[in-house]
Amino acid sequence: MSEPIRILLFGAGERGARVYGEYALKHLDEIQFVAVAEPNPIRCKKLAEAHHIPPELQFESWQDALKGGKMANAVINATQDEMHHESTIPALQAGYDVLLEKPIATTLSETLHIIQTAEDLGRLLMVAHVLRYTGLFQKVKQIIDSGRLGQIINISHSENVSYFHMAHSYVRGDWRSIRDSAPMIIAKCCHDLDLLYWFLGEKCIQLSSMGNLRHFRPENAPPGAPMRCTDGCPAAEECPFFAPRIYIENYPIKAAVSKAPNPLISMIGKLSLEHAQLLKNISKVFPTLKILTEYSGWPRNYLTEQPKSDQAVMNALRVGPYGRCVYHCDNDVVDHQVVNMTFESGITATLTMHGHGFEGGRTLRVDGSRATLLGKFSYSEAWLEVHDHASLNGERFTFPSEVNQTAGHGGGDAGLMASFVKAMRGEVEPLTSARDSLESHLMGFAAEASRLGNQTVAMDKFRTNL
Ligand SMILES: NC(=O)c1ccc[n+]([C@@H]2O[C@H](COP(=O)([O-])OP(=O)(O)OC[C@H]3O[C@@H](n4cnc5c(N)ncnc54)[C@H](O)[C@@H]3O)[C@@H](O)[C@H]2O)c1
Secondary structure (H helix, E strand, C coil), X not given: CCCCEEEEEECCCHHHHXXXXXHHHHCCCCEEEEEEECCCHHHHHHHHHHCCCCHHXXXXXXXXXXXXXXXXXXXXXXXXXXXXXXXXXXXXXXXCEEEECCCCCCCHHHHHHHHHHHHHHCCCEEECCHHHHCHHHHHHHHHHHHCCCCCEEEEEEEEEEEHHHHHHHHHCCCCCCCCCCCCHHHHCCHHHHHHHHHHHCCCEEEEEEEEECCCCCHHHCCCCCCCEHHHCCCCCCCCCCCHHHHHCCCHHHHHHHHCCCCHHHHHHXXXXXXXXXXXXXXXXXXXXXXXXXXXCCXXXXXXXXXCCCHHHHHHHHHHCHHHECCCCCCCCCCCEEEEEEEECCCCEEEEEEEEEECCCEEEEEEEECCEEEEXXXXXXXXXXXXXXXXXXXXXXXXXXXXXXXXXXXXXXHHHHHHHHHHHHCCCCCCCCEHHHHHHHHHHHHHHHHHHHHCCCEEHHHHHHCC
């Protein structure tokens, strides 16, 4: 029986504590968090208590944690994008293997430096491209590899970011500015570029990209809109971005639940929108309903350490970044971008990324010489359909979606952690090794160069000019 993998965690935030931390607590025979570096004292204490980490192994920063000797087998680095490079390099040099959140880094040179350092030191470096570990995308890969679709001709893939996720992360939040994060095509879609490369098992040879920030700009502000939603906005009723509706009423979450394919779940969602008090009363008898009537998850839990308290959330809206009018923020990342690609064998693919979806989720279509594969991977549903050309035969596959809370990223979060443990034990080759994950970042940075330079990029030249 192998020993559990001992982890030093960098960043006990949404990913570090709620996703990876919760996996460890359910799989203590596989992995144990033995030390934590987190400057937010409430988050640090909460994580340390949950994982029984003693005070001497609690650090205010990754810098402090690396001052002492090696205290674990590996580091899970779940700090923010702009911190990945400066924290991963010394962790690798200190002898740690690393599971690193995406994107690898916010610039191409830092991305290459991290990968080269890991290879030079012979460290395991895995990247959290969780979508490769989901049942749905593994099925897509399997169907493509099986030849059932015939010769692959074209892939149309869309990352439809919901309007409220866009407003939360890329207009008001941590990924709003290229200064602090990577270009959005990397920060949001390195997953999708990674999937296209993985599905086809061949490199992109040429791409072009276009996109811009079209909507979240001052000139689109409703007349009389103040700098902050909480300052009394004349457009509060009809504006989909009105912060109290998103964060206090939890309207987007309730709306998404009301669209769930499961009739009981969708009925509960509709009740929460149309008869909130009635559902609150029913939740006294059926406490499970409190997940919705007392919702305190993402994105609400980003605003305060007391996400259950409406008062605490409202205070955060009055003074913090998430109560700002989406037309009066310091955002500069795009809100839509398209990437057209040609791969080595001549297969073409398009990636569409936009931040104006009624719900969040990925849609894809793979057309082959023998059949077409259609797919949807969203908050409320996840399915694939194969339609054979030569017959009316079709096949439908359904998978767990986000709405059933048990499967973060459709099971990808747990799949990544399980694979990391096996890779640390030398039982498997990592599915998302750093070198393999580099390809998606190369395509992303090339797409951004194409967008900004208004030109098609030949990837072989782009690679050699690195
Ligand atoms: N794989 C995925 O699907 C996925 C999904 C969401 C986010 N992410 C990525 O995960 C990373 C973390 O995102 P998040 O949503 O958890 O952010 P977060 O802000 O909730 O967590 C980051 C944590 O790092 C802490 N931190 C700040 N300075 C530190 C320091 N010097 N030392 C140690 N910790 C420090 C912060 O206090 C915070 O708690 C980001 O890079 C993001 O892009 C990946």
